[in-house]
Amino acid sequence: MKLIQYIHTHIDPKFTGELPFSVHKKQVPKGYVFTDFEEIASKVYFLAEGIAQVEILSKDEIRILDFFFPGSFFASYTSLLTKLPSDVRIRSIMDCEVEIIDYTELKKSYEFSLLANQFGRIETEKLYLRRVQREKQLLTQNAQEHYLELLKKYPQILRHIPLKDISKYLGITPESLSRIRKRIS
Amino acid sequence: MKLIQYIHTHIDPKFTGELPFSVHKKQVPKGYVFTDFEEIASKVYFLAEGIAQVEILSKDEIRILDFFFPGSFFASYTSLLTKLPSDVRIRSIMDCEVEIIDYTELKKSYEFSLLANQFGRIETEKLYLRRVQREKQLLTQNAQEHYLELLKKYPQILRHIPLKDISKYLGITPESLSRIRKRIS
Numbered sequence: 001m002k003l004i005q006y007i008h009t010h011i012d013p014k015f016t017g018e019l020p021f022s023v024h025k026k027q028v029p030k031g032y033v034f035t036d037f038e039e040i041a042s043k044v045y046f047l048a049e050g051i052a053q054v055e056i057l058s059k060d061e062i063r064i065l066d067f068f069f070p071g072s073f074f075a076s077y078t079s080l081l082t083k084l085p086s087d088v089r090i091r092s093i094m095d096c097e098v099e100i101i102d103y104t105e106l107k108k109s110y111e112f113s114l115l116a117n118q119f120g121r122i123e124t125e126k127l128y129l130r131r132v133q134r135e136k137q138l139l140t141q142n143a144q145e146h147y148l149e150l151l152k153k154y155p156q157i158l159r160h161i162p163l164k165d166i167s168k169y170l171g172i173t174p175e176s177l178s179r180i181r182k183r184i185s
Numbered sequence: 186m187k188l189i190q191y192i193h194t195h196i197d198p199k200f201t202g203e204l205p206f207s208v209h210k211k212q213v214p215k216g217y218v219f220t221d222f223e224e225i226a227s228k229v230y231f232l233a234e235g236i237a238q239v240e241i242l243s244k245d246e247i248r249i250l251d252f253f254f255p256g257s258f259f260a261s262y263t264s265l266l267t268k269l270p271s272d273v274r275i276r277s278i279m280d281c282e283v284e285i286i287d288y289t290e291l292k293k294s295y296e297f298s299l300l301a302n303q304f305g306r307i308e309t310e311k312l313y314l315r316r317v318q319r320e321k322q323l324l325t326q327n328a329q330e331h332y333l334e335l336l337k338k339y340p341q342i343l344r345h346i347p348l349k350d351i352s353k354y355l356g357i358t359p360e361s362l363s364r365i366r367k368r369i370s
Contacts, residue, residue, distance in 0.1 A: 078317050117302035124309040131316050132263050
């Protein structure tokens with residue numbers, strides 16, 4: 001899905017294709033760092049193809065916070081909003097095609113554009129809910145329930161993400177994930 | 186602070202006073218329930234006077250998630266966005282004056298009003314950051330640091346909120362809070 005289609009489908013069905021900010025397309029290889037630890041984020045990415053992964057450093061170990069799949073926006077949003085250094089790193093885990101919006105330009109368009117504000121509001125609402133849901137999962141779901149939900153939501157995940165990274169995301173050891181997979185198969 | 190002033194100061198300095206949705210004022214006594222557990226939220230509140238407290242049921246015990254002070258918006262936002270029953274209860278912990286926006290009306294105004302979308306976007310950004318900050322505090326701050334930060338941010342808190350509720354918010358026993366207070370005094 002392209003950004004233009006996304007806006008039409010998810011933000012404004014009357015959208016005719018004229019955006020109040022510029023967008024530029026980029027192909028990036030696997031392992032590309034969109035935003036690094038300690039970098040002040042300046043861009044919003046729309047993922048047209050591929051998978052991106054959000055990582056955090058916790059006690060000198062990389063933990064995986066989130067995955068993004070095609071047809072979604074991602075950014076180090078806290079860093080964008082606060083202008084503080086990012087405490088997450090966002091990387092491509094396969095070749096990706098992204099469409100890039102410069103946040104300074106987006107913010108300028110917030111001053112006058114209904115569409116830009118609808119877009120910003122709706123995407124922020126989604127990020128907010130994502131955060132709430134993730135918190136709730138951590139508090140209430142065990143690793144097996146969490147894994148099953150992940151599979152249901154992203155059936156393609158096993159084809160693209162190594163099991164050791166899925167276990168990092170679930171916050172368990174690769175051995176525990178193996179046991180879960182045996183149990184449910 | 187009144188909602189009208191708030192919009193002028195925080196959303197749009199050119200705001201002339203004509204809102205795209207209606208607002209009605211209400212005085213409520215201490216203990217008033219704005220949104221109850223399992224209720225589907227339908228309103229956004231601007232707190233003009235007083236303090237509101239967000240509570241959650243955790244293992245049959247009430248825990249305090251958040252406090253709201255004058256000059257801020259509050260709602261069971263997840264319930265508003267998802268139309269699912271609220272897992273939090275929001276109550277006044279002293280007499281309050283609120284200005285109420287009906288969410289259905291706000292959503293209608295999102296279809297055409299730049300101001301409504303700027304308002305919705307900016308307030309959602311704030312709620313998002315509040316959530317992120319709270320998560321980080323839970324992960325990285327001990328109770329004493331968290332207490333000191335609370336005092337710094339809301340110096341008036343001790344005058345209005347019983348110590349047992351502050352300890353519930355910090356997730357510690359009243360005795361631990363007493364020890365912290367002795368240590369830092």
